[in-house]
Amino acid sequence: GVPAVAPAPAEPVAEQAAPAVAEPAPAEPAAVAEAGKIKIGMISAFTGLFSGFGEMQKQGAVLALEEANYMAGGKQIVLIMEDDQLDNEQAITKSKKLVEQDKIDILTGMVSGDEGLAVADYMKDKNIPVIPMYSASEDITMREFHPMIVRTTWTGAQSMDVFGYWLAKEKGWKKIYQIGEDYSFPWNQSGGFMRGFCRGGGEEVFSVWSPPGSTSDFSSMIASIPLDEGYDAVLYNGGGGDAVNFVKQFVELGYDKKITLIGQSNTFEKPDLDALPVDIIGSYSPHHTADDLNTPEWNAFKEAFNKRWGRNPSAASEFAYSSMRVILRAIDAVNGDVSDKAALVDAMLKVDMTDDPRGPVSLDPTFHSAIENVYIREVAKAEDGTLYNKGIWTVKNVSQFGPYDPETYLKQPIDGNTYPPQKCSDFPPVMLDAENVYEFVEFGK
Amino acid sequence: MSRFRINPVKVTFYVIAAIFLILLPYYVSQYTVTTFIRIIYFGFLSLSMGFLIGQGGMISLTQTAFFGLSGYIIGIFGVERGLMFPWPDLMAIGAVAIMAFLFGMIAMGTHRIVFLMITLAFGQVCWAFAAQNTTILRGWSGIRGIRPFVIYGINFNEYQNFYWASLILFALGIFILWRISKSPFGLALNGIRENPRRMAAIGYPVYWIRVVAFLIAAVYAGLGGILAAYNTGIIMPTTIQLSRTIWVLLTVILGGASFFFGPIVGTFVAVWLDVLISGVTERYNLVLGVVFLIIVLFSPTGIIGIFDQMRNDKKFNSIINFFSPKKEKPNS
Amino acid sequence: MELKYIILILNGLTQSAILFVLGSGLTLAFGLMRVVNLSHGAFYMLGGYLGWSVVKATGNWPLALLVGGLSIALLGFLFEKTMLGRVRGNDLPETLLTVALSMIIADVCLVFWARTAITLNVPQYLNPTITILGVTYPGFRYLMMVISILIAVSLWFILYKTNLGKAVRAGVDDRETVSALGININKIYTSVFMLSGLLAGLAGVLGGSYLQLSPGGDTTILTLSLVVIIVGGMGSLLGAVISSLILGQIMSFGLAFAPQYSYFLIFIPMALVLALRPQGLFGRQI
């Protein structure tokens, strides 16, 4: 079809060559607490293991702001960015700085799930709206929800439930061998996956976990995958550097020829995808974006993003862009009067997000979370030889609870490395017989 | 005796400093106060490490583990079990003391670089355990929602109250440690730093003195950990990771490990540099690194060492001598 | 099933290869010179990144290995000459200098290279798939084992067949006296630190080809290399060999049978060694 992915500036050096962000005023002295300005604080990991995500987040948010000319509701918007080095304690320290010194009106950002939870916990009694961007921990908008939270993006289980269901129901797979990173985001992804897979008729998701960020050589775990026990696929439940390692070694040991590899939402995400061998073409993964979305909204966004940053947008940059746009539109809606925070949150919930680049999004008024499209994608090769995530199916209007009603869902324990059970037969029945609400539409239709 | 002579300059300085610190919340922003709170709890930690290095010659890389342990105890018993003040806090100190004692028993047979290695190993084991234990310590997520208490109607959730409480604790801690360092025990510890073999030969229980010193230091780290847990509201493995330990070591050396106030000065400077530079540029790690390089090259004995050096420096002295011609100039 | 164990052992050996190159570099600086070099991990990373750029530009992997190693050796030379040398023998300032340097390097890497994980592309001719007795295993990993054996042999020669090792040990004991005996100890220190840097740089290129390079990876690498020299004994080449062999297998089998605790597992031999023989398996009594 269409060469979905324009020549990607895979050269990371070029990334820096891009016009420097007009550092939106972190240097601004605290004294400038002028009434005329609205301050948005953004916490992200600009150094450390996840700094790639932090960078993309920054680019998305800045793009949205620039499109609005740093103006909303007739007021000037100031963005103050802080680096938390992916250290939750730093995240809180930096939140304190934003709240206490900069006196921000809105807090956004956050890459990892734990980071989001930590910040949300600290912000509980601060009466300042918190808009997590890439942070996907479901409890932020579930068990630890508080009314100042608005998440226009995703939870870990949201896309994976659809994915698991699809694999079991449509592909007819019965057994999956999962290798996951041992912390909360992959647990949540795994939880969603297992629920969907079992509900769809799967039998077992056998799981092994390894510590994140420190397991450098996965070869031994790969060599231990039993090839003769009838597993339909290996699910690698991890992202970033670990995923690059895993996939490379998987291919090097020749396992790509022996068993199918699938991934979680981040495994094949850009830009890590650029470091992966071509042998993984065809691997499935789910997310809320796909690189070859061909809607006017996505194309416009992609073009603008490319123009500004010289690279293609990723999910993380789209999430940041759309979150920031919601914030700006809400400020517009309250005419720049952000003093009433409850009203501001209300306005955010009412923002029309049907024109979101990744597809129409609406917000759940009770839990302030997104209801949106999930795309099942497969890794494909563009004409220029680079890899990209090609959409194959679209599932519309997926909520963070999947097909379950919130009450039933919240009665279940939090997803972990021992819950849900590996055998579908051990599942609580309520989880298996939820009414199917997913409607699979061929991608692009 | 002349030992009790009161130095009026010093006393005035201390009084002014005390007033400045006590009244702080009235004339600076909330964030400045928060930063001071951070300086205090990291100050406890670096004081703990500095005490061992400076007085006992023991470079311990386990102190952060004690810092973290007390946070975890507060998290487990305060948040998850819902115990009330002061129980979680007392349990935290108790746990730190027990762990320090047990660990001290193992490590105190070794000296110098082997000791450094053992403590490094111990710190890493604690960290790896905290990161991989998902049942009690909650793995990478850690324990959230730690909040200060309301005691006798004083709400320590108010940052001013929390600041004053921390300040009092810190002042008390400094005073006690200062007295300890001047006491016969402190001198004995210095002796062990210099020559443990001779210390044994003149009748000192070298092993136990070191264990007790280690215990004292651990309690200081633990106190810092309690304040930190309340202040950040969260405890997690990154709190005790190696880079944090190295950072604390850095503050100690930066201030001057051989001076009592070195660790505190170092923490003060490092935290403020961090706050100020990260507000100006995204490349603050680079800038900080360069600043540290310059400080060390200029004064290997740390920031306090700069002043000490000036006092002893021949060139500097000759400038002074130039103004006070009474002193004989060395003829060279 | 047997095939699996052969692969596990081979994986262990591959791990050992990289651990050895890392650990032997650190054992020179830390064990022999007694410089608590906390920038070893950063050296590794920088070496790897430089190598990556060379591969990117020329596609020439051997050249990358050379550039990665030599440029870190040069960095080590400059750092030792201009900074460490000024506070030599003063372990605390030395430590602080290395910490500061590693902060700078980590940040510079963030500026010039990717913020995400990258790997060096190994050309096909260096990475053929080799099948021996029915075991298919990437050729590059065999190459790594060979390279590390070569390094071990050359180090053995340098340290035990020349006066260098002796002079460094003597210099650590008493720098003054050794120089009064006509030995230019400063030059020797600089060379050894360079050598240590060279090894870190080589390890970076090897590690970046076989695993990946990612921001913040330097502490993990530092920790691993510390474990190697703690187990092996500081300053002992044989110790570095044996301990990387042991640790490699533990990591490999640990990941296969108890992946969740794999990282924890590598600390167990360390704890055992420290409890029973604090100076390490082959370390000298200090």
Next chain:
Amino acid sequence: MSESIRNHQASLEISDLQTYYGNSHILQGCSLKVGKECVAVLGRNGMGKTTLMRSIMGLIPPEGGSIRWQNIELSKKEPFEIAKLGIGYVPQGRRLFPSLSVDEHLSLTYRKTGQEGTWDPARVYALFPELANRRKISGTRLSGGEQQMLAIGRALVINPSIILLDEPSEGLSPIAVDLVIDTCRKLRKENISILLVEQNIHVAEALADHVYIMLSGKTVFDSEANKFLENLELREKYLGL
């Protein structure tokens, strides 16, 4: 060291040396000469004898005055350069290396020259048989006297043209002291100059051609050795004997 240096007229000339430890002025004008002879420097504890030796070796660079060795100015040179000019040094207090074995101490500085009569480890072992069966143990595990022997041996294998001995007899048994005296005489026969600091007056008596007296960092007196040592009044005045 090469034969050429040895054949050269050995001569060390120090004039008005000024040395500081930090702020304290230790050597305050110290002058002496060593020709092809044995010169002894005597004085009570803490007078600056060791400081003089260390200044010559460049271990504490003097801040004033000059040290000339075979017409080369030493005062701005690094210790290893000074040693390489053919100056051997036996420091006070032995200062052996705990991490080197006896063998390694001797092989560290020894270079094969292939010439007859040079000092090599084997000759040192022949001189001090006590060391020969201790080759593999750490230098600092030796007995005090054996350590002193090794310190002397370590300086000999450099094959210096002048040797600075700072209390070489300390800790040696009377019989071993005799051995050291014999050795020094042998060195003198090989035309090696000796600068000797001694507290054992018998050793000084047996070896010195010329003596200097040090008092508070200054050389206050010098004379031919026998003249000084036989003069009880002078001995009383400068050495308290």
Next chain:
Amino acid sequence: MKKPDQPHALTITAVSKNFSGVQAVRSVSFEVPVGERRALIGPNGAGKTTLFNTIAGELVPNEGSIHFFGIDITRKSVQKRANLDLGRTYQISQLFLDLTVEENLYLAGSGGATKAFRFFGPWKNNKAELDWVQEVTNQVGLHKYISSKVSELSHGLQRQLEIGMALAMHPRLIMLDEPAAGLSPSERIILTDLIKKLPRDVTLILIEHDMEIVLDIADRITVMYHGSVIAEGTPGEIRSNVEVKKVYLGSSYV
């Protein structure tokens, strides 16, 4: 001077010590009555210091036993022995280099299990102990250097302090390992006087190569050679012992 029922200050019974292959001390036995000045001489490497170390507790003998005032101390720790008032010096000075002379002597004077664990009062306030330090400083002639750092003392001055460290301990048995080494002739005279002035209830064992001092001070002399005792007797007897002359004294003492 020794009452018949009073135990010896030191009884060494068949003590042996070997280091991998080297028999440094071979079945040495002797007794030192209370108050005696005993010299221990022998050629370099004879095992004198090693014997000292087994008495002081730094080495555990492979065989034999050591009794100190009737108490078996063979397996007691160094610190316990010191607490029984056994003081010693080292052949190679073991001082606290970064501390002052005063601090060194204060530490030596106030050792002991309980005295170390005083956490509060500054040590500078303990007048009695400081006075004692002052006295020792005068005795060993270091009064000028009382507040100098030890690392700034010359070798000989450090040797003087080394002796002071043992004296400061109020020992019942004092063991000096070559106290005169490194001292100038005039300081040796002071040292001899100092030792002679020690109260007579203090027992002294002395290793020394300066025979003038040995002959001047010692009541009895024990001679070691290759780890064994080859002679024991009064100074006169030892002086004329042919074997001792051959292996130790050499030609100078004909």
